[in-house]
Amino acid sequence: MIETIIKIDGTDYVFKTDKNKTVLDLGATLKAKPTDEPKKIQTPRVWLITTKEKKIPLFAVRPVTNETSFRIITTQQLYQEKVQWFEPLANGYRKLLWRHPDGQKQGTEPFHAYKHFSWKEIVSFAIEDRWPISFVPGGTGDWKAHSKGGDGYLLVNMEGTPYWTDAVGQIPFSVDTYKSKLESIGVVNAAISQTVVTGMKYGDGIPVFGSTDNSASYDNFMVLRGALWAAENHTVHQVMVTHVKMPYKKNVVQYKFVNTDKLKNPVGDDSLAKYGMWKK
Structure with a gap:
Protein backbone atom coordinates (compact mmCIF):
# COMPACT_ATOMS: atom_id res chain seq x y z
CA MET A 1 0.00 0.00 0.00
CA GLN A 104 10.86 14.65 -11.05
CA LYS A 105 12.48 11.87 -9.04
CA GLN A 106 13.94 9.24 -11.36
CA GLY A 107 12.92 5.65 -10.75
CA THR A 108 9.51 6.47 -9.25
CA GLU A 109 6.05 5.75 -10.65
CA PRO A 110 5.11 9.45 -10.89
CA PHE A 111 8.33 10.18 -12.79
CA HIS A 112 7.67 7.48 -15.39
CA ALA A 113 4.16 8.78 -16.05
CA TYR A 114 5.73 11.62 -18.03
CA LYS A 115 8.34 12.20 -20.67
CA HIS A 116 10.59 14.94 -19.31
CA PHE A 117 11.88 18.03 -21.09
CA SER A 118 13.40 21.44 -20.53
CA TRP A 119 12.03 24.39 -22.47
CA LYS A 120 15.40 24.73 -24.20
CA GLU A 121 14.91 21.22 -25.59
CA ILE A 122 11.62 22.36 -27.10
CA VAL A 123 13.44 25.34 -28.60
CA SER A 124 16.07 23.07 -30.17
CA PHE A 125 13.36 21.07 -31.92
CA ALA A 126 11.25 24.10 -32.85
CA ILE A 127 13.92 26.24 -34.54
CA GLU A 128 14.74 23.60 -37.15
CA ASP A 129 13.44 24.69 -40.56
CA ARG A 130 10.77 22.34 -41.90
CA TRP A 131 8.31 22.09 -44.75
CA PRO A 132 4.71 22.72 -43.64
CA ILE A 133 3.75 19.20 -44.72
CA SER A 134 6.11 17.80 -42.05
CA PHE A 135 3.61 18.78 -39.35
CA VAL A 136 0.97 16.29 -40.46
CA PRO A 137 0.24 13.58 -37.86
CA GLY A 138 3.24 11.25 -37.77
CA GLY A 139 5.40 13.63 -39.83
CA THR A 140 8.93 14.67 -38.92
CA GLY A 141 7.60 17.91 -37.40
CA ASP A 142 4.88 16.23 -35.35
CA TRP A 143 6.56 16.76 -31.97
CA LYS A 144 3.97 14.93 -29.90
CA ALA A 145 4.66 11.70 -31.83
CA HIS A 146 8.35 12.21 -32.66
CA SER A 147 10.88 10.02 -30.83
CA LYS A 148 12.73 13.19 -29.79
CA GLY A 149 9.46 14.74 -28.67
CA GLY A 150 6.39 13.45 -26.89
CA ASP A 151 6.92 9.97 -28.34
CA GLY A 152 3.29 8.99 -27.80
CA TYR A 153 3.12 10.04 -24.14
CA LEU A 154 -0.14 11.64 -23.03
CA LEU A 155 1.68 13.88 -20.55
CA VAL A 156 5.04 15.63 -20.55
CA ASN A 157 6.79 17.24 -17.62
CA MET A 158 8.18 20.66 -18.44
CA GLU A 159 10.72 21.54 -15.76
CA GLY A 160 8.37 20.32 -13.05
CA THR A 161 5.01 21.33 -14.52
CA PRO A 162 2.77 18.78 -16.26
CA TYR A 163 1.34 19.55 -19.71
CA TRP A 164 -0.71 17.65 -22.22
CA THR A 165 1.76 16.48 -24.84
CA ASP A 166 -0.33 17.77 -27.72
CA ALA A 167 -0.34 21.24 -26.14
CA VAL A 168 3.46 21.52 -26.16
CA GLY A 169 3.39 19.95 -29.61
CA GLN A 170 1.79 23.11 -30.98
CA ILE A 171 4.95 25.11 -30.32
CA PRO A 172 7.23 23.76 -33.10
CA PHE A 173 4.39 24.22 -35.61
CA SER A 174 3.82 27.76 -34.34
CA VAL A 175 7.49 28.77 -34.45
CA ASP A 176 7.97 27.43 -37.97
CA THR A 177 4.78 29.12 -39.16
CA TYR A 178 5.78 32.43 -37.57
CA LYS A 179 9.15 32.41 -39.35
CA SER A 180 7.45 31.76 -42.66
CA LYS A 181 4.89 34.54 -42.10
CA LEU A 182 7.53 37.01 -40.95
CA GLU A 183 9.67 36.28 -43.99
CA SER A 184 6.65 36.90 -46.21
CA ILE A 185 5.12 39.89 -44.42
CA GLY A 186 8.11 41.48 -42.69
CA VAL A 187 5.95 42.87 -39.86
CA VAL A 188 6.08 41.22 -36.42
CA ASN A 189 2.54 41.92 -35.23
CA ALA A 190 1.02 40.79 -38.51
CA ALA A 191 3.16 37.64 -38.51
CA ILE A 192 1.94 36.74 -35.01
CA SER A 193 -1.70 37.27 -36.00
CA GLN A 194 -1.30 35.22 -39.17
CA THR A 195 0.37 32.43 -37.23
CA VAL A 196 -2.63 32.25 -34.91
CA VAL A 197 -5.02 32.21 -37.87
CA THR A 198 -3.03 29.41 -39.49
CA GLY A 199 -3.06 27.46 -36.23
CA MET A 200 -6.83 27.81 -35.99
CA LYS A 201 -7.18 26.49 -39.54
CA TYR A 202 -4.59 23.71 -39.52
CA GLY A 203 -3.93 23.11 -35.84
CA ASP A 204 -4.82 19.44 -36.13
CA GLY A 205 -2.01 19.08 -38.66
CA ILE A 206 -4.30 17.88 -41.45
CA PRO A 207 -3.81 20.09 -44.55
CA VAL A 208 -6.90 18.87 -46.43
CA PHE A 209 -10.36 18.44 -44.89
CA GLY A 210 -8.96 19.14 -41.44
CA SER A 211 -10.94 20.60 -38.55
CA THR A 212 -10.96 24.37 -38.04
CA ASP A 213 -10.85 25.45 -34.39
CA ASN A 214 -12.28 28.91 -33.76
CA SER A 215 -12.59 28.42 -30.01
CA ALA A 216 -10.52 29.54 -27.04
CA SER A 217 -8.95 26.10 -26.87
CA TYR A 218 -5.62 25.45 -25.20
CA ASP A 219 -4.27 24.47 -28.63
CA ASN A 220 -4.86 27.98 -29.95
CA PHE A 221 -3.37 29.51 -26.82
CA MET A 222 -0.24 27.37 -27.16
CA VAL A 223 0.07 28.42 -30.81
CA LEU A 224 -0.03 32.03 -29.64
CA ARG A 225 2.47 31.25 -26.89
CA GLY A 226 4.84 29.83 -29.50
CA ALA A 227 4.37 32.82 -31.79
CA LEU A 228 5.07 35.27 -28.98
CA TRP A 229 8.27 33.41 -28.15
CA ALA A 230 9.32 33.32 -31.80
CA ALA A 231 8.76 37.06 -32.12
CA GLU A 232 11.00 37.75 -29.13
CA ASN A 233 13.73 35.41 -30.32
CA HIS A 234 13.88 36.22 -34.03
CA THR A 235 14.75 39.36 -35.98
CA VAL A 236 13.93 40.40 -39.53
CA HIS A 237 15.85 42.65 -41.90
CA GLN A 238 15.83 43.32 -45.63
CA VAL A 239 18.55 42.55 -48.13
CA MET A 240 18.78 43.30 -51.85
CA VAL A 241 18.80 40.26 -54.08
CA THR A 242 18.65 39.81 -57.83
CA HIS A 243 16.50 37.40 -59.78
CA VAL A 244 16.67 37.29 -63.58
CA LYS A 245 18.59 40.59 -63.45
CA MET A 246 15.77 42.19 -61.46
CA PRO A 247 16.82 43.48 -58.01
CA TYR A 248 14.31 43.37 -55.18
CA LYS A 249 14.18 43.47 -51.39
CA LYS A 250 13.88 40.22 -49.50
CA ASN A 251 13.02 39.73 -45.82
CA VAL A 252 15.58 37.64 -43.96
CA VAL A 253 14.60 36.10 -40.63
CA GLN A 254 17.35 35.26 -38.15
CA TYR A 255 17.20 33.36 -34.89
CA LYS A 256 18.71 35.07 -31.87
CA PHE A 257 18.05 33.38 -28.54
CA VAL A 258 16.90 35.70 -25.76
CA ASN A 259 15.15 33.46 -23.23
CA THR A 260 12.33 30.93 -22.86
CA ASP A 261 10.01 33.12 -20.77
CA LYS A 262 7.28 33.35 -23.41
CA LEU A 263 7.19 29.53 -23.58
CA LYS A 264 7.12 29.01 -19.83
CA ASN A 265 4.38 31.50 -19.05
CA PRO A 266 0.70 31.47 -20.05
CA VAL A 267 -0.80 33.99 -22.44
CA GLY A 268 -1.70 37.23 -20.67
CA ASP A 269 -4.71 39.52 -21.06
CA ASP A 270 -2.88 42.03 -23.27
CA SER A 271 -1.64 39.39 -25.71
CA LEU A 272 -5.05 37.76 -25.79
CA ALA A 273 -6.76 41.06 -26.58
CA LYS A 274 -4.26 41.81 -29.35
CA TYR A 275 -3.79 38.41 -30.96
CA GLY A 276 -6.66 36.19 -29.83
CA MET A 277 -8.09 35.95 -33.33
CA TRP A 278 -10.75 33.47 -32.21
CA LYS A 279 -12.31 36.40 -30.28
CA LYS A 280 -12.45 38.75 -33.26
Whole structure:
Protein backbone atom coordinates (compact mmCIF):
# COMPACT_ATOMS: atom_id res chain seq x y z
CA MET A 1 0.00 0.00 0.00
CA ILE A 2 1.18 3.50 -0.89
CA GLU A 3 0.16 6.43 1.28
CA THR A 4 0.14 9.93 -0.21
CA ILE A 5 -0.44 13.02 1.93
CA ILE A 6 -1.75 16.04 0.09
CA LYS A 7 -2.26 19.45 1.70
CA ILE A 8 -5.52 20.97 0.45
CA ASP A 9 -6.87 24.21 1.93
CA GLY A 10 -4.65 23.81 4.98
CA THR A 11 -5.54 20.19 5.75
CA ASP A 12 -3.26 17.20 5.14
CA TYR A 13 -5.48 14.63 3.44
CA VAL A 14 -4.40 10.99 3.36
CA PHE A 15 -4.87 9.04 0.12
CA LYS A 16 -4.10 5.33 -0.03
CA THR A 17 -3.25 3.38 -3.18
CA ASP A 18 -3.55 -0.39 -3.18
CA LYS A 19 -4.29 -2.99 -5.85
CA ASN A 20 -4.61 -0.40 -8.64
CA LYS A 21 -7.06 1.76 -6.72
CA THR A 22 -6.67 5.07 -4.87
CA VAL A 23 -9.09 6.21 -2.17
CA LEU A 24 -9.35 9.08 0.27
CA ASP A 25 -8.96 7.82 3.84
CA LEU A 26 -10.90 10.32 5.94
CA GLY A 27 -10.27 8.29 9.08
CA ALA A 28 -6.51 8.50 8.67
CA THR A 29 -6.81 12.16 7.77
CA LEU A 30 -8.75 12.82 10.97
CA LYS A 31 -6.19 10.98 13.09
CA ALA A 32 -3.38 13.02 11.52
CA LYS A 33 -4.89 16.31 12.61
CA PRO A 34 -3.20 18.03 15.56
CA THR A 35 -4.87 17.23 18.88
CA ASP A 36 -5.68 20.88 19.57
CA GLU A 37 -7.74 21.19 16.37
CA PRO A 38 -11.47 20.42 16.22
CA LYS A 39 -12.03 16.81 15.18
CA LYS A 40 -13.97 17.61 12.03
CA ILE A 41 -13.12 16.70 8.48
CA GLN A 42 -14.79 17.42 5.16
CA THR A 43 -14.21 15.92 1.76
CA PRO A 44 -11.93 18.37 -0.09
CA ARG A 45 -13.01 20.29 -3.18
CA VAL A 46 -10.47 18.74 -5.51
CA TRP A 47 -10.01 16.36 -8.41
CA LEU A 48 -7.11 13.99 -7.87
CA ILE A 49 -5.58 12.82 -11.13
CA THR A 50 -3.93 9.40 -11.25
CA THR A 51 -2.11 7.14 -13.68
CA LYS A 52 -4.27 4.89 -15.82
CA GLU A 53 -3.07 1.46 -14.73
CA LYS A 54 -1.83 1.61 -11.14
CA LYS A 55 -3.86 4.68 -10.17
CA ILE A 56 -0.82 6.44 -8.69
CA PRO A 57 -1.61 10.11 -7.79
CA LEU A 58 0.11 12.57 -10.13
CA PHE A 59 -1.47 15.97 -9.55
CA ALA A 60 -4.66 17.65 -8.38
CA VAL A 61 -6.84 20.43 -9.79
CA ARG A 62 -9.66 22.56 -8.41
CA PRO A 63 -13.10 22.03 -9.98
CA VAL A 64 -15.12 25.10 -10.88
CA THR A 65 -18.40 26.08 -9.25
CA ASN A 66 -21.32 23.68 -9.88
CA GLU A 67 -19.03 20.79 -10.82
CA THR A 68 -18.71 17.60 -8.80
CA SER A 69 -16.56 18.77 -5.91
CA PHE A 70 -14.52 15.61 -5.34
CA ARG A 71 -13.28 13.06 -7.86
CA ILE A 72 -10.42 10.63 -8.28
CA ILE A 73 -9.96 10.12 -12.03
CA THR A 74 -7.25 9.05 -14.45
CA THR A 75 -5.26 11.26 -16.79
CA GLN A 76 -7.11 9.71 -19.74
CA GLN A 77 -10.48 10.69 -18.27
CA LEU A 78 -9.30 14.24 -17.65
CA TYR A 79 -7.94 14.51 -21.19
CA GLN A 80 -11.22 13.29 -22.69
CA GLU A 81 -13.02 16.02 -20.73
CA LYS A 82 -10.68 18.63 -22.31
CA VAL A 83 -9.55 19.95 -18.95
CA GLN A 84 -6.26 21.85 -18.72
CA TRP A 85 -4.40 23.73 -15.97
CA PHE A 86 -1.67 25.66 -17.84
CA GLU A 87 -3.59 28.41 -19.71
CA PRO A 88 -5.89 30.28 -17.26
CA LEU A 89 -7.67 32.27 -19.98
CA ALA A 90 -8.41 29.28 -22.22
CA ASN A 91 -11.38 26.94 -22.18
CA GLY A 92 -11.34 24.04 -19.75
CA TYR A 93 -9.05 25.68 -17.19
CA ARG A 94 -8.88 24.24 -13.67
CA LYS A 95 -6.33 25.57 -11.20
CA LEU A 96 -3.43 23.25 -10.42
CA LEU A 97 -3.37 22.65 -6.65
CA TRP A 98 -0.77 19.95 -6.15
CA ARG A 99 1.93 18.03 -7.97
CA HIS A 100 3.41 14.78 -6.71
CA PRO A 101 6.87 15.62 -5.35
CA ASP A 102 8.26 12.45 -6.97
CA GLY A 103 7.24 13.67 -10.42
CA GLN A 104 10.86 14.65 -11.05
CA LYS A 105 12.48 11.87 -9.04
CA GLN A 106 13.94 9.24 -11.36
CA GLY A 107 12.92 5.65 -10.75
CA THR A 108 9.51 6.47 -9.25
CA GLU A 109 6.05 5.75 -10.65
CA PRO A 110 5.11 9.45 -10.89
CA PHE A 111 8.33 10.18 -12.79
CA HIS A 112 7.67 7.48 -15.39
CA ALA A 113 4.16 8.78 -16.05
CA TYR A 114 5.73 11.62 -18.03
CA LYS A 115 8.34 12.20 -20.67
CA HIS A 116 10.59 14.94 -19.31
CA PHE A 117 11.88 18.03 -21.09
CA SER A 118 13.40 21.44 -20.53
CA TRP A 119 12.03 24.39 -22.47
CA LYS A 120 15.40 24.73 -24.20
CA GLU A 121 14.91 21.22 -25.59
CA ILE A 122 11.62 22.36 -27.10
CA VAL A 123 13.44 25.34 -28.60
CA SER A 124 16.07 23.07 -30.17
CA PHE A 125 13.36 21.07 -31.92
CA ALA A 126 11.25 24.10 -32.85
CA ILE A 127 13.92 26.24 -34.54
CA GLU A 128 14.74 23.60 -37.15
CA ASP A 129 13.44 24.69 -40.56
CA ARG A 130 10.77 22.34 -41.90
CA TRP A 131 8.31 22.09 -44.75
CA PRO A 132 4.71 22.72 -43.64
CA ILE A 133 3.75 19.20 -44.72
CA SER A 134 6.11 17.80 -42.05
CA PHE A 135 3.61 18.78 -39.35
CA VAL A 136 0.97 16.29 -40.46
CA PRO A 137 0.24 13.58 -37.86
CA GLY A 138 3.24 11.25 -37.77
CA GLY A 139 5.40 13.63 -39.83
CA THR A 140 8.93 14.67 -38.92
CA GLY A 141 7.60 17.91 -37.40
CA ASP A 142 4.88 16.23 -35.35
CA TRP A 143 6.56 16.76 -31.97
CA LYS A 144 3.97 14.93 -29.90
CA ALA A 145 4.66 11.70 -31.83
CA HIS A 146 8.35 12.21 -32.66
CA SER A 147 10.88 10.02 -30.83
CA LYS A 148 12.73 13.19 -29.79
CA GLY A 149 9.46 14.74 -28.67
CA GLY A 150 6.39 13.45 -26.89
CA ASP A 151 6.92 9.97 -28.34
CA GLY A 152 3.29 8.99 -27.80
CA TYR A 153 3.12 10.04 -24.14
CA LEU A 154 -0.14 11.64 -23.03
CA LEU A 155 1.68 13.88 -20.55
CA VAL A 156 5.04 15.63 -20.55
CA ASN A 157 6.79 17.24 -17.62
CA MET A 158 8.18 20.66 -18.44
CA GLU A 159 10.72 21.54 -15.76
CA GLY A 160 8.37 20.32 -13.05
CA THR A 161 5.01 21.33 -14.52
CA PRO A 162 2.77 18.78 -16.26
CA TYR A 163 1.34 19.55 -19.71
CA TRP A 164 -0.71 17.65 -22.22
CA THR A 165 1.76 16.48 -24.84
CA ASP A 166 -0.33 17.77 -27.72
CA ALA A 167 -0.34 21.24 -26.14
CA VAL A 168 3.46 21.52 -26.16
CA GLY A 169 3.39 19.95 -29.61
CA GLN A 170 1.79 23.11 -30.98
CA ILE A 171 4.95 25.11 -30.32
CA PRO A 172 7.23 23.76 -33.10
CA PHE A 173 4.39 24.22 -35.61
CA SER A 174 3.82 27.76 -34.34
CA VAL A 175 7.49 28.77 -34.45
CA ASP A 176 7.97 27.43 -37.97
CA THR A 177 4.78 29.12 -39.16
CA TYR A 178 5.78 32.43 -37.57
CA LYS A 179 9.15 32.41 -39.35
CA SER A 180 7.45 31.76 -42.66
CA LYS A 181 4.89 34.54 -42.10
CA LEU A 182 7.53 37.01 -40.95
CA GLU A 183 9.67 36.28 -43.99
CA SER A 184 6.65 36.90 -46.21
CA ILE A 185 5.12 39.89 -44.42
CA GLY A 186 8.11 41.48 -42.69
CA VAL A 187 5.95 42.87 -39.86
CA VAL A 188 6.08 41.22 -36.42
CA ASN A 189 2.54 41.92 -35.23
CA ALA A 190 1.02 40.79 -38.51
CA ALA A 191 3.16 37.64 -38.51
CA ILE A 192 1.94 36.74 -35.01
CA SER A 193 -1.70 37.27 -36.00
CA GLN A 194 -1.30 35.22 -39.17
CA THR A 195 0.37 32.43 -37.23
CA VAL A 196 -2.63 32.25 -34.91
CA VAL A 197 -5.02 32.21 -37.87
CA THR A 198 -3.03 29.41 -39.49
CA GLY A 199 -3.06 27.46 -36.23
CA MET A 200 -6.83 27.81 -35.99
CA LYS A 201 -7.18 26.49 -39.54
CA TYR A 202 -4.59 23.71 -39.52
CA GLY A 203 -3.93 23.11 -35.84
CA ASP A 204 -4.82 19.44 -36.13
CA GLY A 205 -2.01 19.08 -38.66
CA ILE A 206 -4.30 17.88 -41.45
CA PRO A 207 -3.81 20.09 -44.55
CA VAL A 208 -6.90 18.87 -46.43
CA PHE A 209 -10.36 18.44 -44.89
CA GLY A 210 -8.96 19.14 -41.44
CA SER A 211 -10.94 20.60 -38.55
CA THR A 212 -10.96 24.37 -38.04
CA ASP A 213 -10.85 25.45 -34.39
CA ASN A 214 -12.28 28.91 -33.76
CA SER A 215 -12.59 28.42 -30.01
CA ALA A 216 -10.52 29.54 -27.04
CA SER A 217 -8.95 26.10 -26.87
CA TYR A 218 -5.62 25.45 -25.20
CA ASP A 219 -4.27 24.47 -28.63
CA ASN A 220 -4.86 27.98 -29.95
CA PHE A 221 -3.37 29.51 -26.82
CA MET A 222 -0.24 27.37 -27.16
CA VAL A 223 0.07 28.42 -30.81
CA LEU A 224 -0.03 32.03 -29.64
CA ARG A 225 2.47 31.25 -26.89
CA GLY A 226 4.84 29.83 -29.50
CA ALA A 227 4.37 32.82 -31.79
CA LEU A 228 5.07 35.27 -28.98
CA TRP A 229 8.27 33.41 -28.15
CA ALA A 230 9.32 33.32 -31.80
CA ALA A 231 8.76 37.06 -32.12
CA GLU A 232 11.00 37.75 -29.13
CA ASN A 233 13.73 35.41 -30.32
CA HIS A 234 13.88 36.22 -34.03
CA THR A 235 14.75 39.36 -35.98
CA VAL A 236 13.93 40.40 -39.53
CA HIS A 237 15.85 42.65 -41.90
CA GLN A 238 15.83 43.32 -45.63
CA VAL A 239 18.55 42.55 -48.13
CA MET A 240 18.78 43.30 -51.85
CA VAL A 241 18.80 40.26 -54.08
CA THR A 242 18.65 39.81 -57.83
CA HIS A 243 16.50 37.40 -59.78
CA VAL A 244 16.67 37.29 -63.58
CA LYS A 245 18.59 40.59 -63.45
CA MET A 246 15.77 42.19 -61.46
CA PRO A 247 16.82 43.48 -58.01
CA TYR A 248 14.31 43.37 -55.18
CA LYS A 249 14.18 43.47 -51.39
CA LYS A 250 13.88 40.22 -49.50
CA ASN A 251 13.02 39.73 -45.82
CA VAL A 252 15.58 37.64 -43.96
CA VAL A 253 14.60 36.10 -40.63
CA GLN A 254 17.35 35.26 -38.15
CA TYR A 255 17.20 33.36 -34.89
CA LYS A 256 18.71 35.07 -31.87
CA PHE A 257 18.05 33.38 -28.54
CA VAL A 258 16.90 35.70 -25.76
CA ASN A 259 15.15 33.46 -23.23
CA THR A 260 12.33 30.93 -22.86
CA ASP A 261 10.01 33.12 -20.77
CA LYS A 262 7.28 33.35 -23.41
CA LEU A 263 7.19 29.53 -23.58
CA LYS A 264 7.12 29.01 -19.83
CA ASN A 265 4.38 31.50 -19.05
CA PRO A 266 0.70 31.47 -20.05
CA VAL A 267 -0.80 33.99 -22.44
CA GLY A 268 -1.70 37.23 -20.67
CA ASP A 269 -4.71 39.52 -21.06
CA ASP A 270 -2.88 42.03 -23.27
CA SER A 271 -1.64 39.39 -25.71
CA LEU A 272 -5.05 37.76 -25.79
CA ALA A 273 -6.76 41.06 -26.58
CA LYS A 274 -4.26 41.81 -29.35
CA TYR A 275 -3.79 38.41 -30.96
CA GLY A 276 -6.66 36.19 -29.83
CA MET A 277 -8.09 35.95 -33.33
CA TRP A 278 -10.75 33.47 -32.21
CA LYS A 279 -12.31 36.40 -30.28
CA LYS A 280 -12.45 38.75 -33.26
